[in-house]
Amino acid sequence: MFIEVAKVGDIAPGGMIAVEANKKELVLCNYEGKIYAVSRRCGHTNAPLEMGTLEGYILTCPLHYSQFDITTGEALSGTVPRHFGDEPMPESIGRFFQYAGMLISKIKTYDLETYPVKIDGNSIMIEV
Amino acid sequence: MNVESRKKALRFMFQKVVDPLGYKFSPDEETVDFLLEQEVMLEQKHGIPFCPCQGLTRKREENMKIVCPCIPFHREHFDAIKRCWCLLFVTKDVTNPDELKQIPFGEIKRG
Numbered sequence: 563m564f565i566e567v568a569k570v571g572d573i574a575p576g577g578m579i580a581v582e583a584n585k586k587e588l589v590l591c592n593y594e595g596k597i598y599a600v601s602r603r604c605g606h607t608n609a610p611l612e613m614g615t616l617e618g619y620i621l622t623c624p625l626h627y628s629q630f631d632i633t634t635g636e637a638l639s640g641t642v643p644r645h646f647g648d649e650p651m652p653e654s655i656g657r658f659f660q661y662a663g664m665l666i667s668k669i670k671t672y673d674l675e676t677y678p679v680k681i682d683g684n685s686i687m688i689e690v
Numbered sequence: 691m692n693v694e695s696r697k698k699a700l701r702f703m704f705q706k707v708v709d710p711l712g713y714k715f716s717p718d719e720e721t722v723d724f725l726l727e728q729e730v731m732l733e734q735k736h737g738i739p740f741c742p743c744q745g746l747t748r749k750r751e752e753n754m755k756i757v758c759p760c761i762p763f764h765r766e767h768f769d770a771i772k773r774c775w776c777l778l779f780v781t782k783d784v785t786n787p788d789e790l791k792q793i794p795f796g797e798i799k800r801g
Contacts, residue, residue: 618703619702620703629699636692642738648751
């Protein structure tokens with residue numbers, strides 16, 4: 563069943579918004595005037611994807627920069643190693659980041675769920 | 691991760707970067723496809739699509755200068771030879787990439 567989640571004018575071209583429907587969190591993406599709906603949580607560590615960037619059809623996660631194809635939900639790349647600068651940091655903090663980095667590198671990046679979208683007049687309808 | 695999907699994505703993203711710099715993908719499709727595939731392999735290993743034709747060092751600062759497309763870090767060099775080091779990109783006026791030689795920057799500077 564399709565339900566209304568937003569109005570067409572709510573998303574600027576190239577933009578994204580987060581919506582919630584049927585207890586599911588989704589991101590609506592406007593790619594060249596067409597609306598795509600994908601799950602809001604990153605397929606890596608659940609970061610909110612609408613806070614990332616949308617470049618064409620490629621959505622980049624704001625947390626570890628995994629990328630996804632919004633038209634299919636396919637994970638296009640894994641995480642990008644983070645650099646914390648060349649200044650030495652306190653040993654305890656350095657050890658924490660090393661440990662966290664090791665854990666993050668062990669987490670796979672999965673595809674996103676995609677959802678059928680229908681435009682009805684001025685309404686964006688999603689089947690969830 | 692699917693290699694073909696990633697190659698398509700890299701092509702999509704790189705195009706937006708190199709076009710304003712006056713470059714385009716080489717007309718030699720076979721070379722482009724091969725180089726993009728090597729970059730995908732490097733990205734899967736390191737998390738970053740490094741240039742497949744230049745060696746990584748132990749210095750991060752140096753390595754960041756060979757993240758593809760690395761044209762902005764080697765502008766004078768690549769503008770002079772009308773291609774990037776790999777021949778993945780050529781300047782927009784190039785129609786026959788086979789005519790372009792891979793000349794080290796030192797040789798160009800010596801003139």
